[in-house]
Amino acid sequence: MRVGIEVGGTFTDLVVVDTHGVRTAKVPSTPARPDEGAMHAIEAAGLDPAAIEELVHGSTVATNAVLERKGAKVCLFVTRGTRDLLLLQRHDRGSIYDLHYRKPEPVVARRDTFEIDERLSADGVVISALDEKAAEVLVKKMLANGEYQAAAICFLHSYTDPSHEQALARIIRAAAPAMTVSCSSDVTREFREYERASTTTLAAYVQPVIAGYVTRFSDALAARGFKGRFSIMQSNGGRMPAEAMARNAIAALFSGPAAGVIGAVRSVAGAGYSNLITLDMGGTSTDVSLIADGQLELAAMTKIDGLPVKTPVVDIVTVGAGGGSIAWADDGGLLRVGPRSAGATPGPACYGRGGEVPTVTDAHLIRGTLRSDTFLGGKMTVDGEASQRVFSTLADQFGLSLEEIADSAIRLADANIVRAIQQVSTERGRDPRDYVLVPFGGAGPLHAARVAEDLNIDTVVVPPNAGVLSASGLLLSDHVHYRTRTRRRRVTDATIGDIRATVAELQEEARDYLASLDIEAGTDFDRVLEMRYVGQAFEVSVALGDLDLNALGADDLSGLFAEAHRRIFEFAKAHGDPVEVVSFRVGAKAPPPEVPASPALLSKPASPAGRRTRLVERGEVLDAALLARDGLGDAALSGPALIEDGSATIYVPPGWAATLDAEGNVILKRES
């Protein structure tokens, strides 16, 4: 029996796959102790922990520890002269006309930052050796009162040679064997000291929290007889055994969105789709990402609470357009939607929990694209009159009818999502027409067809049970481990051997690491070189795909780079202009023990087929078919239609047609 449990902000979702098929459960989350919610989900599904062979878990524990500032008390050691690294940051302002601007607050205070005498040059030469004696004295003194739970070390140029960091780590471990020590050269061995120090301190900050959580959860499982394999989702879309994650917590910082994307990729793979744009629309925001050839795109850096994190993370763009996003008119008379949101509480006005502002969900109720009697599969009662009341002021202001203003608000939310998709597609030289749109989350399938139209995408694939896609993504994910390294090399015939050797070295390190956890990696590695023209400061990711490393020549590599550069920036320099590799990222992967058939997570029909409903869209009153997912037959159903599918509603606009495929996906196609 294989079980995936995803702990979200509101709900904890569970998916179980065994010989009897696939079942799901949904229970309220317990934010203070997320593992209890997870345990409730196991109980609610009636599972015997002793029968679970494999448990995969995703949670927002690490994210919340940072957002709520409930991480460990960390001390930071830096090279003398760089004590204020975390406070100086990058010297720019996030908002240029804000007179009251404040920088994002680091997780380590200045009083907890200590300078060490040591120095390397940019090419790794020791300018001054680590003063071990002085370091020992300092470490003993500052650890004396037991105030710190974790230590972070970030020395200048340690990406060229980690030995000074390692020597200090030994000194700290000798003085405080129980303390977690994070070296920047282990966490992210890449240049740019502020970003590396920020990542390292965040790693140290969440480490004890995650370690404690994983231990508590494992113990509770063991006490109930669980003897199976326990693994945890990482930000990169792969999983890791729990005991390893307890040592590398930073890798789990963004596990939630990653699991959803993996779920989408694997759910539609069986139907033959490998070029997709995912659209996860929830209550407050929408996440989009682009997948080419079934491969997740990873971003080398992201931010949490304004602080940079340099670990590979599934490349997701988020916009403030969700069901709770607020429609409003600004003081210049422009209609706006978001980024402010009514969230889950008070939520949209129709929830009747005190929400008094018009939201996207209210707009759907007015248009008739959501229906009050079947909201969330009929599990929730909503007040459609409240929606009309809160939209009436806005309607008067623009001289529009209620239905027109509601339609305008939804179209603006669509436009916000379209722009997010353009950021991951056109702005990176990818043509959206080559992709299918895969919506999930509560509101995604409602908006997907119109969003697709704006991007000239002609196919939308709605996977079955889009509401628990993250939990099924957990079960479908590979074991993955990434190694990164900054090693600047100009690409020439003389250096290509060295470049190949670095890739090979990282492949071996990543594979060996998985082996140390009893996981056998496959032979295909994810290999990405961060490259640029000599003189540039920002790198372009160049994926090596399945190229044979030994056959890789300097010209081939420069050519791959020029192509990637042209795709993004619309120009490439003349052939022969010098190109350099700045850093390397290599991931080893092991697929799930047996690749399960795409779980046919068919839901129960929420309403009998064959009914009609009235809705208003783009100025037209439509008489739309109303049915459940399994009400779809072999013949294509032309829009307008609403397909109510448990926790999600699929809207099929006029000009689109829906079919159900053998895998349980609803396929929307644009009719020519």
Next chain:
Amino acid sequence: MAVSPVDQAVITRALIAAADEMGVKLIRSAHSPVVREAQDCSAAIMDRKGRVVAQADLIPIQLGSVTHTFRACLEHHPLETLEEGDFLINNDPYAGGQHLPDIFLFSPIFLDNVLIGVTATVVHHIDLGGGAPGLNPNAGDVHEEGITFPPSRYSVERDWKGGPFERLVRANVRMPEATIGDINAQFAANSVGGERLKDLCRKFSVDTVFAAMDEMLDYSERRVRAAIAAAPDGTYTGEAWLDDDGRGDEPVPVRANLTIDGEAISVDFTGTAAQVRTNMNSPFASTVSSAIACIKAVLTDPDIPFNEGAERAITVTAPYGSILNPKPPAPVRARLLPSYRVVNSVMNALAKAVPDRVIAPGFDTTTVSCLSHRGEDGYNIYLEIFGGGFGAGPDNDGCDAVDSMLSNCSNIPIEAMESDYPFFRVEDYSLRSDSGGAGRQRGGMGFQRIYRVLAENVTFATYGDRFRIAPEGVFGGSPGAKAETFVERGGQKIPLASKQQFTLQPDDRLVVRTGGGGGFGPPSDRAAALMETDEADGFTGNTGS
């Protein structure tokens, strides 16, 4: 024609997004650290009449100038004469420009042979010749500061791409690869913006996009006028001083006479000092941009898109021949120094009208740190822009160690610097304790950077201010710390002036310290908990820095 509310909103956001994308791609594909790390550049989209409708929020001072530099181009090359494949260029401080390094590049965009708009980028280029690499603090006129490209039209195919104009540029600059690379990045960003504009016109029709652009200008104008109308009418004066003119030691006054009249504001700088011999003259376009940037920051919502419509309610005048509207050929390289006193004097005047909306004066100075090395393989020029502490606000401490208001440059990571400029090493980069002015809210702290020189033939060039006159605190707050620069050579301390050039020797330690911001409210009103934190973190309670 009337555009529906939803089309209007979609086109507005799409144009702003396109300008942002131009900015991001410009930065990421550029070569000079001053663009790619410090992000000293801007991008804009103009309508078919050459009016700026959308800009990337990058460098406030450059944004206001896009219109003025383009107007000057149009005087020689009217819109109806432009053809596909043309570009226009201008860096002339006396034809709407800022200082010479800021090259404005314009690409007219056509769809089916109809001009639908113009995309524009401006980049601070690392070296455009002149009397010294990167920066010539001793220039006596604009000609000694580098090469001027007067407003002119060229063809990309014929004149760039190895053509005569590219060769002219290449022959007149010290780091041709970086300069040509950066101009190519400008062309590429302009073309990205052009593609987005064309897509939008194809989708919504040219007429709808034109009408939506007109409305974008009216929209920003309406919002700015509404904000001005909320401030009390009257005439208010404000003053600020520069330390000196870079040679003597007499303070140089800047005086703003600001009139709020209904929904309009006018600012006149009569009473401001005459232009000076040194490079501290602010071309009129810089003066206008600075005054507008300050008014916008104090009175309006940061969310108002900055375009030409936003400027309609604000009139700026300055006497010809003054430091804020100099006559050619006065040198202008350090124009941001007087520009910041424009901000301070306007803020000082606004404090009398809307005291609850202003902040204390900050360090408000651009300190340029330029180190150049002439080695076997030619020049290698490092240039970085330093801010300092922001002034405190009524409810917040001033931001520490951040770029000043008219600019928004990032620092260059030490690890990037040391691999690109092997002729020096950074020994210290830290906050200056006790440099923020005390107050109920503390001024932001300045910082210091210490460089160890590792080679022969290294020259330091700089300009800065607030070596003599500190930023005042307001409503009982204390002033922020002043700036200083010196060289440590064999146990000896050699003080440097705020504007000068200095030849360094191997093993010299060059120390650059920027100042803090003024405090807000009496220090005795500061919350005890904040004082304890400041002390525990060593931000206060130390002697010296």
